[in-house]
Amino acid sequence: MAQGTLLIQTDRCKGCGLCIRACPQQVLVAGQHFNALGYQPVQLDEALRRCTGCGVCAWVCPDLVFTVYRESAGRAG
Amino acid sequence: METIYRRPALLADLPTHYCPGCGHGTVHRLVAETIEGLGIGSRTICVAPVGCAVLAYKYFVLDCCVAAHGRAPAMATGLKRVLPDRVIFTYQGDGDLASIGGNEILHAALRGEPITIIFVNNGVYGMTGGQMAPTTPLGMRTTSSPLGRDSQQQGYPIHLPELLAALPGVAYAARRSTHSVAEIRRARQAIQRAFTVQLRGLGLGIVELLGACPTNWQVTPVEALEFIEQVMLPVYPLGEFKVAAELGA
Amino acid sequence: MARELWKGNEALAEAAVRAGAEAFFGYPITPQTELLEYMARRMPELGRTFLQAESEIAAIHMVYGAACAGVRALSSSSSPGISLMQEGLSYLAGSEVPCVLVDIMRGGPGLGNIQPSQSDYFQLTRSAGHGDFHPLVLAPSTVQEAVDLMYASFDLAFGWRTLVILAGDGTLGQMMEPVEMPPMRALAVERPDWALTGAAGRSPRVISSLYLDAAELEQSNLRLQAKLQQMAATQQRWESFCVEDADYLVVAFGTVARIAQSAVRAARRAGIRVGLFRPVTLWPYPRQPLDAICPQLRGVLVVEMNGGQMVEDVRCVVRERVPVRFLGHLGGVIPMPDEIEAELAQLVSLSGRAAFS
Ligand SMILES: Cc1ncc(C[n+]2csc(CCOP(=O)(O)OP(=O)(O)O)c2C)c(N)n1
Ligand code: SF4
Ligand code: SF4
Ligand code: SF4
Ligand SMILES: [Mg+2]
Numbered sequence: 001m002a003q004g005t006l007l008i009q010t011d012r013c014k015g016c017g018l019c020i021r022a023c024p025q026q027v028l029v030a031g032q033h034f035n036a037l038g039y040q041p042v043q044l045d046e047a048l049r050r051c052t053g054c055g056v057c058a059w060v061c062p063d064l065v066f067t068v069y070r071e072s073a074g075r076a077g
Numbered sequence: 078m079e080t081i082y083r084r085p086a087l088l089a090d091l092p093t094h095y096c097p098g099c100g101h102g103t104v105h106r107l108v109a110e111t112i113e114g115l116g117i118g119s120r121t122i123c124v125a126p127v128g129c130a131v132l133a134y135k136y137f138v139l140d141c142c143v144a145a146h147g148r149a150p151a152m153a154t155g156l157k158r159v160l161p162d163r164v165i166f167t168y169q170g171d172g173d174l175a176s177i178g179g180n181e182i183l184h185a186a187l188r189g190e191p192i193t194i195i196f197v198n199n200g201v202y203g204m205t206g207g208q209m210a211p212t213t214p215l216g217m218r219t220t221s222s223p224l225g226r227d228s229q230q231q232g233y234p235i236h237l238p239e240l241l242a243a244l245p246g247v248a249y250a251a252r253r254s255t256h257s258v259a260e261i262r263r264a265r266q267a268i269q270r271a272f273t274v275q276l277r278g279l280g281l282g283i284v285e286l287l288g289a290c291p292t293n294w295q296v297t298p299v300e301a302l303e304f305i306e307q308v309m310l311p312v313y314p315l316g317e318f319k320v321a322a323e324l325g326a
Numbered sequence: 327m328a329r330e331l332w333k334g335n336e337a338l339a340e341a342a343v344r345a346g347a348e349a350f351f352g353y354p355i356t357p358q359t360e361l362l363e364y365m366a367r368r369m370p371e372l373g374r375t376f377l378q379a380e381s382e383i384a385a386i387h388m389v390y391g392a393a394c395a396g397v398r399a400l401s402s403s404s405s406p407g408i409s410l411m412q413e414g415l416s417y418l419a420g421s422e423v424p425c426v427l428v429d430i431m432r433g434g435p436g437l438g439n440i441q442p443s444q445s446d447y448f449q450l451t452r453s454a455g456h457g458d459f460h461p462l463v464l465a466p467s468t469v470q471e472a473v474d475l476m477y478a479s480f481d482l483a484f485g486w487r488t489l490v491i492l493a494g495d496g497t498l499g500q501m502m503e504p505v506e507m508p509p510m511r512a513l514a515v516e517r518p519d520w521a522l523t524g525a526a527g528r529s530p531r532v533i534s535s536l537y538l539d540a541a542e543l544e545q546s547n548l549r550l551q552a553k554l555q556q557m558a559a560t561q562q563r564w565e566s567f568c569v570e571d572a573d574y575l576v577v578a579f580g581t582v583a584r585i586a587q588s589a590v591r592a593a594r595r596a597g598i599r600v601g602l603f604r605p606v607t608l609w610p611y612p613r614q615p616l617d618a619i620c621p622q623l624r625g626v627l628v629v630e631m632n633g634g635q636m637v638e639d640v641r642c643v644v645r646e647r648v649p650v651r652f653l654g655h656l657g658g659v660i661p662m663p664d665e666i667e668a669e670l671a672q673l674v675s676l677s678g679r680a681a682f683s
Pocket of ligand 3: 012013014015016017018019020041042060061062063064065066098
């Protein structure tokens with residue numbers, strides 16, 4: 001399985017939860033803190049190391065919070 | 078590291094004023110990605126509507142103007158007629174396009190204006206606080222149809238792409254949705270086609286996009302996706318209703 | 327250049343073409359239709375844009391769109407059509423996008439009729455749309471003047487970033503008069519620095535009339551108001567006839583001023599020292615020149631083809647220094663010189679002092 005990682009622009013997140021619902025790996029969770037917009041931004045549960053960099057979260061996020069990266073090696077798989 | 082997704086440069090790096098889970102955010106992204114993908118950003122002009130998307134000009138890094146409520150297709154016509162080599166698109170809500178602007182879109186379509194119409198159907202007048210729109214499904218309660226829309230009283234929901242597909246001036250007419258990853262991908266393809274017919278001078282291209290308005294539907298953003306599936310989709314079948322032969326399958 | 331006979335509506339159209347109009351959008355309505363029909367032939371001949379819109383609402387928004395691209399765009403209509411255009415006029419004003427509009431006025435209210443009228447005076451000068459603005463309103467009285475004002479209108483519109491309206495009545499639109507047409511201008515190649523052309527090699531531009539913040543909208547309005555004040559101070563146009571020694575003054579605009587001029591001549595022959603004041607700009611109203619004449623006067627007669635609209639501006643200027651009488655006809659009835667003379671005689675007798683030289 002490819003290894004992915006995310007850049008999460010937490011100050012843009014509106015906590016709508018669409019990405020949490022859509023992530024096939026279920027590695028996104030609502031954060032505990034509030035951002036300047038007054039929402040609890042999502043976080044990647046890094047401990048799980050299961051993000052595949054599939055980009056689904058970015059496709060469903062209405063607020064362009066994510067930049068998605070993937071280890072190049074993973075492309076073969 | 079390979080970049081799988083990066084925000085399109087054609088969307089300003091700003092927080093939007095849209096509510097959490099609003100369909101407009103997703104549609105903005107798809108439109109910006111499409112224009113960027115086609116490499117036409119420096120010759121595209123956006124005509125923003127009156128509705129929640131009135132501030133679209135703040136977000137699209139494009140030349141933009143704001144039309145009066147419903148008049149975007151007329152304004153786009155004026156622009157396209159004097160700038161035929163530029164790409165002109167309108168971005169409109171369902172109240173804007175299908176109600177007050179019904180005549181403007183109908184005649185722009187009849188003339189086959191080579192413009193692109195991005196039409197966001199959320200079944201309500203979002204900006205003014207959730208009144209009934211021409212697209213409100215039967216039975217749905219809104220602030221101005223408190224007992225639910227009744228066909229005897231308030232008529233039937235409008236199916237605009239299907240209606241416009243019958244006109245020879247229309248080169249592309251489709252309805253897509255934003256409630257799942259698969260549909261969002263199809264929506265992006267439809268938007269691309271609605272621009273491509275303009276680029277090839279084939280006629281008017283329109284895509285209706287079912288989008289969430291969690292605020293006025295009074296549901297959570299996640300529930301709003303289910304609302305689209307359960308309430309909107311039965312009324313609004315997805316599909317391509319007109320694809321100019323020149324566009325290919 | 328030789329003088330040729332031109333019908334008012336067609337002369338206005340040709341003058342717009344020669345002034346560099348690149349796009350015309352309109353909708354048929356009597357008594358303006360010949361202007362649209364002329365453009366339907368002429369504009370495509372020159373490779374310019376002509377489009378018959380689905381309504382006046384669409385027509386003015388097409389003008390708005392084309393004008394956003396920085397081109398010289400115009401429309402023409404008559405009273406009921408202007409009412410429909412008000413939405414667009416307000417947006418044009420709010421975003422300071424320049425364009426030119428012709429109103430060949432007809433009788434109202436409602437469907438009224440197609441006879442000549444001046445009943446849009448309030449609509450054009452006071453209430454051309456919601457919000458605080460005034461278009462620059464020009465009221466020619468001859469076909470030649472209509473041509474000359476049309477020729478100047480785009481420069482005024484672009485110079486001030488304002489809406490310019492040429493207000494004529496059905497008589498002006500329909501009559502044939504000898505005209506010397508101005509030369510054909512080359513089309514502007516450069517677009518203004520606010521025009522939408524696609525943001526190639528520059529940052530994006532926005533044309534909008536939206537200011538959500540109260541303080542910002544007030545600022546934008548104050549800027550507009552300052553511009554309007556500057557226009558009011560510098561753009562007043564008028565013509566006067568026999569006012570130097572006048573004890574009495576007839577005030578009339580457009581074609582009515584021509585009838586009034588015959589009446590003034592006749593009254594002069596009868597020994598009344600009367601002059602004529604003809605506003606050419608209805609907004610800004612030529613207050614200063616009218617005010618300057620007031621001290622010498624004993625009475626004023628205002629003649630209009632409406633129920634008494636411009637007379638309110640005249641009363642504002644005269645400020646009860648002397649009596650102001652009004653003679654009006656509505657519904658397409660045209661005032662006759664002998665009626666005006668009779669009204670003048672009344673005014674003279676009422677003003678109580680010897681007025682005969
Ligand atoms: C002439 C006019 N009438 C009414 C309004 C008030 N108004 C603003 S937005 C809107 C409805 C917008 O609904 P829609 O087009 O569906 O857009 P949404 O906000 O749902 O995206 C209305 C009625 C207006 N601005 N102008
Ligand atoms: S890239 Fe895919 S796996 Fe990773 S967080 Fe986003 S949706 Fe989940
Ligand atoms: S979809 Fe976007 S805005 Fe919504 S919770 Fe996820 S990151 Fe935040
Ligand atoms: S009211 Fe509805 S359409 Fe408007 S921003 Fe909020 S969710 Fe979006
Ligand atoms: Mg809506």
